Amino acid sequence: MSSRIARRAAVALAAALWLLPAGLAGAQAQGQAQPRALTIAFAANVNTLDPHNTATIGTDMSVISHLYTPLLERGPDLKLRPMLATAWRMVDPTTWRFTLREGVTFANGEKLDAAAVKWNIERVRNPQVNARIRPWFRLVKDVNVVSATELEITTSEPFPALADQLSMFYLLPPQWAAQNNPATAVMPSGPYELKELRPGDRIVLGARAGYWGAQPAFGTVTFRIVPEVASRIAALMAGEVDLITNVPPSEFRRINATGRAQAGSVDSTRTFFIRYNNLKPPFQNNRNLRLALNYAVDKQAIVETIFGGQGRVANCGIMTPAYFGFDPAIQPIPYDPARARQLLREAGITGPITIDFDIPTGVYLLSQEVTQAVVAQLEEVGVRVRMNEMEFGAFMNRYLRTRELSPMGYLSLAWPTLDGEGLLSFYETGNIYAYWEDETYTNLLRQSRRTAEPEARQRLLQQAARRLCDEAPSLFLFTQPATFGTSNRVQWQARGDDWVRAWDFAPR
Amino acid sequence: MGARGFFRALAASKAGMIGAGLVALFVLLCAAAPLLPVPEPTQSNLRARLMPPTLSWDAIGAHPLGTDNIGRDMLSRILYGGQLTLAIGAAAVVLGGFVGVLLGILAGFRGGITDRILMRLVDIQLAFPLMLLALIVAAALGPSVRNLIIVLALTSWTRYARIVRGQTLALREREFVQSARAIAASPWRIMTRHILPNVMTPALVVATLELARVIILEAALSFLGLGVQPPWPSWGRMLAEGRTYMASAWWIAAFPGLAIMLTVLSVNLLGDWLRDYFDPKLR
Numbered sequence: 001m002s003s004r005i006a007r008r009a010a011v012a013l014a015a016a017l018w019l020l021p022a023g024l025a026g027a028q029a030q031g032q033a034q035p036r037a038l039t040i041a042f043a044a045n046v047n048t049l050d051p052h053n054t055a056t057i058g059t060d061m062s063v064i065s066h067l068y069t070p071l072l073e074r075g076p077d078l079k080l081r082p083m084l085a086t087a088w089r090m091v092d093p094t095t096w097r098f099t100l101r102e103g104v105t106f107a108n109g110e111k112l113d114a115a116a117v118k119w120n121i122e123r124v125r126n127p128q129v130n131a132r133i134r135p136w137f138r139l140v141k142d143v144n145v146v147s148a149t150e151l152e153i154t155t156s157e158p159f160p161a162l163a164d165q166l167s168m169f170y171l172l173p174p175q176w177a178a179q180n181n182p183a184t185a186v187m188p189s190g191p192y193e194l195k196e197l198r199p200g201d202r203i204v205l206g207a208r209a210g211y212w213g214a215q216p217a218f219g220t221v222t223f224r225i226v227p228e229v230a231s232r233i234a235a236l237m238a239g240e241v242d243l244i245t246n247v248p249p250s251e252f253r254r255i256n257a258t259g260r261a262q263a264g265s266v267d268s269t270r271t272f273f274i275r276y277n278n279l280k281p282p283f284q285n286n287r288n289l290r291l292a293l294n295y296a297v298d299k300q301a302i303v304e305t306i307f308g309g310q311g312r313v314a315n316c317g318i319m320t321p322a323y324f325g326f327d328p329a330i331q332p333i334p335y336d337p338a339r340a341r342q343l344l345r346e347a348g349i350t351g352p353i354t355i356d357f358d359i360p361t362g363v364y365l366l367s368q369e370v371t372q373a374v375v376a377q378l379e380e381v382g383v384r385v386r387m388n389e390m391e392f393g394a395f396m397n398r399y400l401r402t403r404e405l406s407p408m409g410y411l412s413l414a415w416p417t418l419d420g421e422g423l424l425s426f427y428e429t430g431n432i433y434a435y436w437e438d439e440t441y442t443n444l445l446r447q448s449r450r451t452a453e454p455e456a457r458q459r460l461l462q463q464a465a466r467r468l469c470d471e472a473p474s475l476f477l478f479t480q481p482a483t484f485g486t487s488n489r490v491q492w493q494a495r496g497d498d499w500v501r502a503w504d505f506a507p508r
Numbered sequence: 509m510g511a512r513g514f515f516r517a518l519a520a521s522k523a524g525m526i527g528a529g530l531v532a533l534f535v536l537l538c539a540a541a542p543l544l545p546v547p548e549p550t551q552s553n554l555r556a557r558l559m560p561p562t563l564s565w566d567a568i569g570a571h572p573l574g575t576d577n578i579g580r581d582m583l584s585r586i587l588y589g590g591q592l593t594l595a596i597g598a599a600a601v602v603l604g605g606f607v608g609v610l611l612g613i614l615a616g617f618r619g620g621i622t623d624r625i626l627m628r629l630v631d632i633q634l635a636f637p638l639m640l641l642a643l644i645v646a647a648a649l650g651p652s653v654r655n656l657i658i659v660l661a662l663t664s665w666t667r668y669a670r671i672v673r674g675q676t677l678a679l680r681e682r683e684f685v686q687s688a689r690a691i692a693a694s695p696w697r698i699m700t701r702h703i704l705p706n707v708m709t710p711a712l713v714v715a716t717l718e719l720a721r722v723i724i725l726e727a728a729l730s731f732l733g734l735g736v737q738p739p740w741p742s743w744g745r746m747l748a749e750g751r752t753y754m755a756s757a758w759w760i761a762a763f764p765g766l767a768i769m770l771t772v773l774s775v776n777l778l779g780d781w782l783r784d785y786f787d788p789k790l791r
Contacts, residue, residue: 229752230752230754230755248752248753250558250756254755301554304555305579306554306578361733368738369578372578373552373578375550375738376552376580376739379550387738387739388651389733389737
């Protein structure tokens with residue numbers, strides 16, 4: 001008898017909950033003993049949990065940042081803040097000194113001290129390990145353990161961006177790593193530990209008791225892999241996830257109209273452009289043609305319409321104001337089809353011309369819309385374009401391995417340390433990404449590397465950026481807005497540099 | 509079976525009339541696209557993107573079916589896309605039919621080892637999921653209109669070959685073939701002059717039904733990015749591009765979807781009627 005009443009009461013309660021406004025029901029559920037949960041949707045799979053074998057900020061590194069401790073970390077304000085290192089400075093042009101926090105350990109009790117940091121740097125520099133991030137440390141000459149809390153790094157030439165670079169460097173426990181594979185197993189020193197790893201589907205993290213820092217606000221963090229953008233939006237609107245990224249601005253109104261989620265954007269540090277293959281005709285030694293196409297594309301219209309006014313036209317280059325070395329005096333190349341036609345004539349192109357254009361699919365926000373709009377505009381000035389869409393892996397293979405990039409390829413670049421030197425090195429002669437050889441530019445860049453004094457360095461980087469604009473080895477398009485949607489359950493300190501971290505969120 | 513009898517029978521069948529009428533209408537409209545007052549299918553106006561379809565008299569002249577995600581006229585893209593879809597479908601059916609009929613007659617007439625090899629080949633291919641085969645070949649050859657036709661023809665020749673072989677086996681024993689043989693006609697002459705005309709009717713029925721299937725397959729391949737390359741329109745491709753906008757701009761995906769559905773439906777109706785018409789048991 002009593003059980004029947006109880007059952008009836010349960011049904012009534014369930015019905016009442018069902019009828020309650022969704023927000024209220026959610027608040028009630030949260031008020032109970034359950035720890036707060038945060039769910040984040042990723043567009044792409046997480047490929048490895050080994051912090052030394054990935055440079056993908058948006059997925060792999062973001063998950064890793066919950067599990068391990070770096071020396072320093074870049075906050076949502078894009079400034080560096082202390083983590084394991086409490087202080088850091090350049091004592092002379094080729095020496096950096098770090099002071100470390102005392103008493104930080106991994107979950108298995110292993111100490112995270114100066115010796116462990118040295119071991120980590122050496123692991124990456126060891127050619128046999130073949131770590132993905134090995135190039136970051138090419139300038140590091142030696143690591144000296146002064147004491148358990150003092151570390152000195154010497155470099156072969158001035159390396160002013162070392163601290164920025166180390167904000168992407170997460171530390172493994174040396175003894176544990178000798179017996180385990182860090183790609184799939186975790187021995188954490190960070191605020192979270194791994195609860196569940198289902199490749200291609202989800203990664204579940206739980207807050208860890210022994211963390212040296214403040215306990216995080218969310219007891220559980222789940223990363224779900226949802227490749228399809230429409231599915232991500234549907235999941236957000238259904239309240240299944242708290243954060244989605246790469247939202248087409250055309251869907252903002254629909255998301256905001258639900259009242260359960262908000263969409264928005266911040267400036268990102270990622271610039272999109274069409275890379276010319278300057279090692280081959282028609283672009284080789286043909287500055288007029290390179291410039292002509294820059295004049296032929298209405299970048300402003302693309303930003304205003306396809307990106308709904310979010311984002312900004314590229315300043316005739318790939319740097320955004322967030323980078324060290326940005327030159328506000330460099331202006332975007334205006335949209336001027338008449339000038340484009342004239343430059344085409346000066347480039348010696350009188351008849352119809354067809355140019356091949358490689359486009360990676362499925363990675364960049366709204367890439368189909370952008371590339372087709374660009375192609376339609378190039379056609380207006382008499383340049384026919386043959387579009388070859390291909391899967392991102394095939395594209396990168398063509399671009400970097402077989403070195404067969406078509407005359408044009410759709411690409412974007414960002415450099416997480418926000419140092420212009422790193423970003424500009426993608427155009428340096430000899431860099432496999434470059435497809436361009438320019439002595440003046442390369443010399444300026446190399447000179448900047450030998451210069452430790454910040455102002456002189458900045459001037460050199462600005463000169464290099466100016467040279468890049470003058471020679472136009474690419475068709476510079478726009479800086480993409482970092483678009484996102486968040487549920488009403490959380491408040492996110494949105495950031496434009498791809499990092500997704502639970503402590504940038506606050507529950508509401 | 510004169511032409512007049514044919515059309516009288518067609519007029520008597522409602523399904524047949526609808527099918528034939530719609531097919532004729534689509535073919536005419538798509539073929540006449542360059543003569544119609546529509547913009548070029550690749551001409552884009554970013555500032556007029558995502559315009560909804562309209563019935564208002566003032567705006568209907570500009571973009572009656574609205575514009576797509578980069579401001580291209582939907583009507584124009586449907587028409588030019590249809591041109592391409594129908595042309596590719598027809599070319600694939602003709603190519604597949606040519607190969608299939610040829611090999612079918614050869615297998616049926618020669619018999620023996622030729623027959624066995626060809627029919628096992630057909631069996632092997634039919635055991636393969638068609639879509640998988642098309643995907644593999646399309647990915648290996650690379651996307652282009654010519655390769656698309658080859659892929660589609662490759663997936664369809666087996667159906668002709670089977671039916672034509674069966675028909676040929678029956679015809680081979682008939683008196684007119686026997687008498688042609690008796691007067692020492694060459695095998696080539698017997699195959700082309702005596703057997704081919706008699707297998708054309710069933711082949712035609714297969715071809716119509718194949719056309720519908722090939723159109724769907726073409727749309728599927730283009731949807732996956734292995735078919736027609738942008739910026740040129742194709743219905744499958746338009747469907748794929750409109751998918752993201754389904755909730756905010758339904759017309760981008762809805763109209764090509766509708767076009768595929770109506771075309772395939774009408775071709776199927778016509779094919780069904782043709783089959784019944786040529787089937788002596790049903791007359």
